[in-house]
Amino acid sequence: MIKNIYRILVINPLVESTRVALYENNECLYEQLVVLTDVNLNMDIMAQRNQRKQNIIQRIQSIGIDISTIDAVCGRGGLLRPIEGGTYLVNEQMVEDLSNSINGTHVSNLGALLAYDIATEWNIQAYIVDPVVVDEMLDIAKKTGLPSIERKSIFHALNQKAVGRSLANHLHAQYEDLCLVIAHMGGGITVGVHQYGQVIDVNNGFDGDGPFSFERAGSIPNKDLIQLSFDSGMAKEELQYQLINRSGIKAYLDIERGADLNILWKSQPDKVKEVFDILAYQVAKEIGKMSTVVSGNVNAIALTGDLARYDYLNQKILEQVSWIADTHIYPGENVMLALAQGTLRVLKEIEKVKQYN
Template sequence: MRKIMRILAINPGSTSTKISVFDELNEIFTQTIRHSTDELALYSKIIDQYDFRKKILIEVLEKEHIPVSSINVVVGRGGLLKPIPGGVYKVNDILIEDLRKEILGEHASNLGGILADCIAKEIGNDVNAFIVDPVVVDELDDIARPSGCPELPRISIFHALNQKAVARRFAREIGKKYEELNLIVVHLGGGITIGAHKHGRVVDVNNGLDGEGPFSPERAGTVPIGALVKLCFSRKYELHEVRKMITGKGGLVAYLGTNNANEVEQRITKGSQKDKNIYESMAYQIAKDIGAYSTVLKGEIDAILITGGLANSAMLIEWIKERVSFIAPIHIYPGEDEMKALAEGVYYALKGELEIRDYN
């Protein structure tokens, strides 16, 4: 490997492909490439877009005078694979096959590993492709899986990439290993997930996608289940409408008509009591779940780490701190830097500080 590790990180979204180039951990270039509806309409399936996206990606790099041949590590966002422990995975044929088969569904993130693999092979020279902490990371303790209905087991879907990256970052800052610590990590974004990290494993976490935990800017979180069942059988709503109530049009959107926390805070500053009540209720629910997850770790908690876009909100953070500061020291990591998280994961793995796992 060259003296300087040059990393290309790829994060495909539904209508965009974000790319970043790092020399070691120094970001030297980043760009979000937008794809028009007309361009994407040429492909019946998302997975078929990989060649189109690859060509544009390479063109952008060359325009910025970053030849693909200068890259010696490629890392892509992990897709909807089978449930796996967290960590850094070297892309292999089995992983690519599962992404192409869309074993857990169609999603743009499935292109991450495929694009990384294609570009690494095109470069040659023993350049390898990796993925880091996909959303399907599942490290739940068995005791956390029953829900009360055998037909509806609890499953692990959360902001694994950001939660794990922040946890490892904190561990490095205090001179310890992630595997030595007990942490509660709180991701505050369009969805909210709260994970109990026990010695390097997320042993319990709410399913922030599918209606569990605090409500968030766009998601309903845990709702009264009896009332939900009645609503589903009221014949007033179609399946897709109920799904939207839970994910997309729930939470702040449902109550206040916006998912923009800055807008809500401006209204509160101007005296809106309704906005204050709902926004503070969201903080209350977040704090309540932090308290619940502290019991998972039996109160033995080294720190509470709060990250994500909403971690920039002094108002929200203060409300949360008021209720949970007695549990453990609180550390704030504002924003969600997925590109940095991808680069850090593969960088520390290739330095031998993280295990490189095999997907099988």
């Protein structure tokens, strides 16, 4: 029997903390960062699993929440095998793959595991929604000029699809009936073309493909990148760290955090504008490229992510892409709400839950 109101516990593990929220349908009742206690941050991520779980349960109990009133737990999806978008039940196969870091090591891998552990203890179900490994790309979109290497679909699936649904609602349409181009701009930048509910092409912002971002180098000419790998004297891991964590806006402006960018924007706006001009050019070009995938039949464009908080950057992009379609701005990303909404759609049987195999 479908209820009118569902309570959903949402979990998003971060490097030094775990963000926890409790929702009643779309309304957030409680949200807080649970700072890790009695956890060695230098230890293997999987070794933190039990202590993180205990910290979350203690926090929920400390604020007087009746655990029996919680209907489901949803965790941030991690580096699983490629899957299509949607809300997935956390099953034993998913737990095994994440525990074994089947597709790489990342703190987000703990999301589904913590949700599973807590849900099992409370005798309810655990879910994940649109993890970064969502793969709905056309086969032809994966091909490169080197047959042994294919492009991978790793992007901000959760926020992109949540924005896609919000934009569809604004347009009084269904997400599954539209063709959209959505650019998520943050630590990494991904630009996806959404055709009738599926992201049929997108750049891999996790590995640095496409425009540069706050910390990633983006696509670099092959010859120069090969030369750098030999001339720099850096080991493979060092070079990867440089390209993925120490490039982009960070390198141009010699800053470390988003807060540093805010300060610099207020104190030296002209210096930041020079970098934003370059970034806007690259993002606009990526949006144009993705628009060709659907032959220019784009219903709307959206800019989202933390960098979409800067009106100057948005306007520079808009100047170059307004001829394609109307552009809508969705600053930041609401991970917790998107996870809660994905779970709610399944609980209310608006969508069918998916099984991970």
